[in-house]
Each structure stands twice: as C-alpha cells, then as structure tokens.
Amino acid sequence: MARRKESGFEVLISLPWPACIVLGLLAYISIRYGIGWYLTSTSSPVLMGVGKQAAGGIYAPLGWMALGICWFGALISFLRQRSRRRLLDTQTGLDSLRAMSWREFEMLVGEAFRRRGYAIQETGLGGADGGIDLILRKDGKTTLVQCKQWKTQRVDVKIVREMFGLLAHHGAAAVKIVAVGDYTGDAQRFARGKPIELIHGEALLAMVREGQTPTRHTLTRHLQPITSVQSAAAIWFSAQTVRPKITSGVAQNIQLAEARERCDQNNLL
Numbered sequence: 106m107a108r109r110k111e112s113g114f115e116v117l118i119s120l121p122w123p124a125c126i127v128l129g130l131l132a133y134i135s136i137r138y139g140i141g142w143y144l145t146s147t148s149s150p151v152l153m154g155v156g157k158q159a160a161g162g163i164y165a166p167l168g169w170m171a172l173g174i175c176w177f178g179a180l181i182s183f184l185r186q187r188s189r190r191r192l193l194d195t196q197t198g199l200d201s202l203r204a205m206s207w208r209e210f211e212m213l214v215g216e217a218f219r220r221r222g223y224a225i226q227e228t229g230l231g232g233a234d235g236g237i238d239l240i241l242r243k244d245g246k247t248t249l250v251q252c253k254q255w256k257t258q259r260v261d262v263k264i265v266r267e268m269f270g271l272l273a274h275h276g277a278a279a280v281k282i283v284a285v286g287d288y289t290g291d292a293q294r295f296a297r298g299k300p301i302e303l304i305h306g307e308a309l310l311a312m313v314r315e316g317q318t319p320t321r322h323t324l325t326r327h328l329q330p331i332t333s334v335q336s337a338a339a340i341w342f343s344a345q346t347v348r349p350k351i352t353s354g355v356a357q358n359i360q361l362a363e364a365r366e367r368c369d370q371n372n373l374l
Contacts, residue, residue, distance in 0.1 A: 114178065119227070122183040129175025136168035189216040196313050199306050202285050203256050210254040211238050213313070214283050218250070220316035236267050237275075246278040253284040260284050260303075262291035269301060283309055 117125060141164075144156025192209060193216045196202060205213065215225045218241055226240040239250035251268055253260050260282060268280045279300040282288075287305045288296075296303050304312075 114174070117175065117178040118181045118185065120178075120182060122179040122186065125175050125179030125182055129172045129179070132171035132175060133168040136164050136171060137162070140164055189213075189219075190318070193217060193220070193313055194317050196310075196317070199285065199310060202306065202310065202313075203254070205254075207252075207254050210285070211252045214250065214252050214309070215239050217309070217312045217316050221312075223248075236264070236271060241281075247275070248279045248281055249275060249277045250281045250283060253282065253286075255284060255286055257286070259286055260288045260292055262289060262295050265292045265295050265301060265303070269295075269299060272300065285309070 117128075120128070138160075141156050141158075141160030144152045144159060147153060147156070189212050192205075192213050196213070202210070202213070211227070215227055218239070219225050223241040223243045226242070228237055228240060236251050237249050238252045241248040241250060249268065249271055251264070253264065265282065265288075268282060271277075272280045279302065281302045281304060283304045285306045288303050293303060295301075
C-alpha cells in the first residue's frame with residue numbers, strides 16, 4: 106500500500122519541541138528582518154522598493170503567524186513526548202502491554218527504541234504502510250519495524266517473509282518485528298541467518314523496563330546501601346585518625362609520671 110504523505114504540520118510536530126521553538130524564532134527573524142535586508146541589498150530599484158516596505162514591517166504579520174504556528178507545534182510535540190514517556194513508565198507487565206490499544210502499542214515500541222538512542226519515524230499511526238509501522242535510524246543505518254499486538258495468535262512466517270521483502274525494497278539494514286506474544290516455529294526458522302530480529306513479549310518487557318525512568322522509591326532503595334557503606338567508611342577513617350592522637354597522649358602521660366617518680370627518688374636521697 107502506498108505511503109500516506111505527511112503534511113507540513115505533521116512533520117513539524119514530529120520534531121523535538123525545542124527544535125520547533127528555535128525554528129519559529131528563525132522563521133520570524135527571517136520574515137521580519139531578513140526579507141527587507143536581502144531585497145534592499147539588490148541593485149534592482151523595484152526589489153529595493155519592496156525591500157524598504159518589508160523593512161518597515163509590511164511582512165511582520167506573516168512573521169508572527171509563522172512564529173505562532175511553530176510554537177503551537179512545539180506545544181503539541183511536548184505533549185506527545187510527555188504522553189509517550191508516561192505510557193512507557195507506567196507499564197508493569199505483559200498484561201498491561203496486552204491491555205493497550207494498537208495505537209498505544211506502536212507509540213510504546215517507538216518510545217522504547219527512542220530511549221535506546223534511535224531516531225524514530227512513525228509511519229503506522231495514520232494508517233497502514235505496507236507493514237512498516239516504525240523506521241529507526243542510528244549510526245547511518247535504517248531499520249524497519251512492524252508491531253503486532255496479537256493477544257493470542259502467534260506471528261506466522263508469512264509476516265516475516267513480507268518484512269524481509271520490504272527490507273530489500275527499502276534498502277534497509279535490518280528488520281525488527283515486535284509482538285506481545287510469540288512466533289511460530291516456521292517464522293523463527295525463516296529468520297535465522299537473516300537481518301531479522303523477532304522480539305517477543307518478554308524481550309519487549311525487558312526493553313520497556315530498561316528504558317523506564319527510575320522512581321524516587323527505586324533511587325532511595327539503591328542509594329541506601331551506598332550510604333551505609335559510606336557511613337561505615339567515614340567512621341573507620343575517623344577512628345584511624347583519632348587513634349594516633351589517643352596513643353600519643355597516653356605515652357606522654359606515662360613519660361610525665363616516670364619523670365615525677367625519678368624526681369621524688371632524688372629528693373629522698
């Protein structure tokens with residue numbers, strides 16, 4: 106099936122929200138000041154006249170409009186990213202993976218790969234794309250991903266063959282098929298020796314847990330043993346520091362007592 110073309114606004118909100126903010130500022134500066142500066146620097150009298158009008162602010166409303174669109178896109182991008190982070194961080198097990206919708210499942214898989222350092226292009230959220238739901242890019246390599254949230258049925262060899270054909274068609278380096286369940290024996294045998302990774306439910310859950318943001322309780326639990334060890338080390342170091350001082354003080358007291366005893370003996374003589 107032919108890929109649905111994305112609109113300019115869809116491309117905008119797919120960017121990280123800080124990039125949308127910077128893009129809006131650049132668009133405003135370019136329209137508000139850049140057009141006038143460029144046209145007034147030409148030798149054409151007509152263009153210089155238009156440039157003077159632009160420098161006077163005739164295109165300022167367009168600049169504000171571009172800034173507003175980009176910043177509105179930044180807001181949507183921020184909300185989408187926060188929703189994806191929350192979706193991943195709230196997963197507790199296979200049952201929670203099975204309970205979500207297919208759209209949420211694709212978002213979850215994309216966020217899990219994003220936290221592994223991949224640049225993500227979502228293609229399945231707006232409709233089918235020949236079996237490709239996500240396109241991953243990392244280190245100059247492209248990987249195609251298909252998500253299967255089949256709760257009971259196992260992924261068969263037909264799906265794996267289709268993705269292998271798409272790998273050659275798109276010139277990708279590898280293919281990943283992500284499923285909540287498992288794969289048939291024929292599918293696993295077909296994938297052997299090929300750049301095809303079959304990710305089953307348990308492996309996906311491990312990816313999700315690896316990418317989850319540590320909670321305060323988790324951080325406290327991990328830091329407590331470290332704090333105890335550090336406290337014990339501090340006590341031992343203090344004891345080692347004080348011990349020489351105590352030993353030195355005792356030795357001085359013994360020497361003074363011996364000197365006094367010798368003085369008393371001399372006086373008796």
